[in-house]
Amino acid sequence: MPMSKTAAATDEIRYGFIGVGMMGQEHIRNVQALPGATVVAVADPESASLAAAQELVGDTVSSYLSTAEMLAKESLDAVVISxxxxxxxxxxxxxxxxxxxxxxxxxxCTTVPDCLEVQSAAQHHDGIVWVGLEYRYMPPVQRFLEELAPGEVDGSGSSTGRVRMLSIREHRFPFLEKVGHWNRFSANTGGTLVEKCCHFFDLMRLVIPSKPISVMASGAQDLNHLEEQYPEGTPDILDNAFVIVDFENGARASLDLSMFAEGSAFEQELVAVGDLGKVEVKIPGFMEVSRGRQAELTVGSRGAGWPVTTSLIGTEESVLYVGAHHGASYLEHVDFCDAIRNDTAPLVTVEDGLWSVAMGAAAQIALSERRSVTLAELGLS
Ligand SMILES: NC(=O)c1ccc[n+]([C@@H]2O[C@H](COP(=O)([O-])OP(=O)(O)OC[C@H]3O[C@@H](n4cnc5c(N)ncnc54)[C@H](O)[C@@H]3O)[C@@H](O)[C@H]2O)c1
Structure with a gap:
């Protein structure tokens, strides 16, 4: 079937989905809630996943065990790869x-060479290529980023001024079960610091407008999944780590990850400290959200009297499906559809995807070889 590059402003964006397990179904729910978008077809080689997706979308949506067949038969504008x-x-x-x-x-992808191949192919692609680093879109993260802006050049006008230190903490529950237990082995995921933490390396690059130069890390698999057995053996995925990233402009960022911290008031905490002040955001996980906890934003100044103010951040009104990430995926689809309709550049690029994987891959090497790893070693400079 012919496939259109762009849809006119009034047209529905016709979506197809490749991979409809947990995240694919989350994307489907978002698109179902999104005005001007329609779920047209789903593809997945696993019939149980297809059946679950079909239950969500109903009989009017076609489902395929083969992606090739879906692409051959359906007329689509957009495809989500999950x-x-x-x-x-x-x-x-x-x-x-x-x-x-x-x-x-x-x-x-799971490795830097694979990301580079994708980057090269994407350069010749006619449609938009967008990477799903949607933590950028969490409303509390957006409020945090707004407080730091416009400090991209000299930091003037922002609450922090030029950011010198950024610390990111994620304390959460262990990895969930996945179809065919693919996420239990680093070879399939890229390792925890790629799989999970690419989101945080992406946020580091958003906050610090400079190139990451080198990465130090310490981490281990101390508690999680050690009792599980699969045909491939015992899972080998890290469940805790500390990572430090040095940037070309002299700023530094840290990541503190624990995946056996279910009992946390907040799942993610981001703290930026700069020449003028400090901004901190604390974001509750889904369990605490269900108990009524809201995100908290604290802004403090180094000015007279060292004033500090804290405010709560509720649900963003424009979000029609909140899902598991504070509405981030919904907001991501809003911008993705706008880019399709207006034929504008993606806001989260393949280059962003590449750097976030490279920083995670550098951290994985750093902790296993107990040394500082430069991004130049991985071919990025
Ligand atoms: N952005 C986020 O916050 C977030 C959260 C969770 C997962 N993810 C990402 O989403 C992707 C899927 O994760 P998930 O949690 O849904 O896993 P999952 O195991 O629940 O679902 C994956 C699905 O893909 C299908 N699949 C396997 N090989 C395929 C192929 N070659 N073609 C098409 N489908 C295939 C599987 O049968 C399964 O139904 C991963 O890349 C994961 O890292 C992102």
Missing amino acids: SPNFTHRSVLEPLWETSLNLLIEKPL
Whole structure:
């Protein structure tokens, strides 16, 4: 079937989905809630996933065990790729032959060489190529970023001024079960610091307008999944780590990850400290949200009297489906559809996907080899 590069402003964006497990179904729910967008078809080689997706979308939506068949039969504007990390590169191959607009789940790929291949193919692609690093879109993260702006050049006008230190903490529950337990092995995910933490490396690059230069890390698999057995063996994924990233402009950022911290008031905490002040945001996980806890933003100044103010951040009114990430995926689809309609550049690019994977891959090497790893070693400079 012919596939359109862009839809006119009044047209519905016709979505197809590749991989409809947990995240694919989350994307479907978002698109169902999104005005001007329609779920047209879903594809997944696992019949149980297809059946679950079909239950969500109803009989009017076609479902396929084969992506090739879906692409051959359906007329689509956009495709969301939510297959396991290690499949992203091969799943993308037939899509480069189309001019479809693509939203690829994070991490872009599991390795830097695979990301570079995708980057090279994407440069010749007619449609939009967008990477699903949607933590940028969490309303509390957006409020945090607004407080720091416009400090991109000299920091003037922002609450922090030029950011010198950024610390990010994620204290959360262990990895969930996935179809075919693919997420239990680093070879399939890229390792925890790629799989999970690419979101945070992406946020570091958003907050600090400079290139990451080198990465130090310490981490281990101390508690989680050690009792599980699969044909491939015992899972080998990290469940805790500290990472430090140095940037070209002299700023530094840290990540503190614990995946056995279910009993946390807040799941993510971001703290930026600069020449003028400090901004902190604390974001509750889904369990605490269900108990009524809201995100908190604290802004403090180094000025006279060292004033500090804290405010609560509720649900963003424009979000019609909140999902598991404070409405971030919904807001991501709003911008993705706007870019399709207006034929504008993606706001979360393949380059963002590449750097977020490279920083995670550098951290994985740093902790296993107990040394500082430069991004130049991985071919990024
Ligand atoms: N952005 C986020 O916050 C977020 C959250 C969770 C997962 N993810 C990402 O979404 C992707 C999927 O994760 P998930 O949690 O939904 O996993 P999942 O195991 O629940 O679902 C993956 C689905 O992909 C299907 N699949 C496997 N190989 C395929 C192929 N070659 N082509 C098409 N489908 C295939 C599986 O049968 C399964 O139904 C991963 O890349 C993951 O990292 C992102």
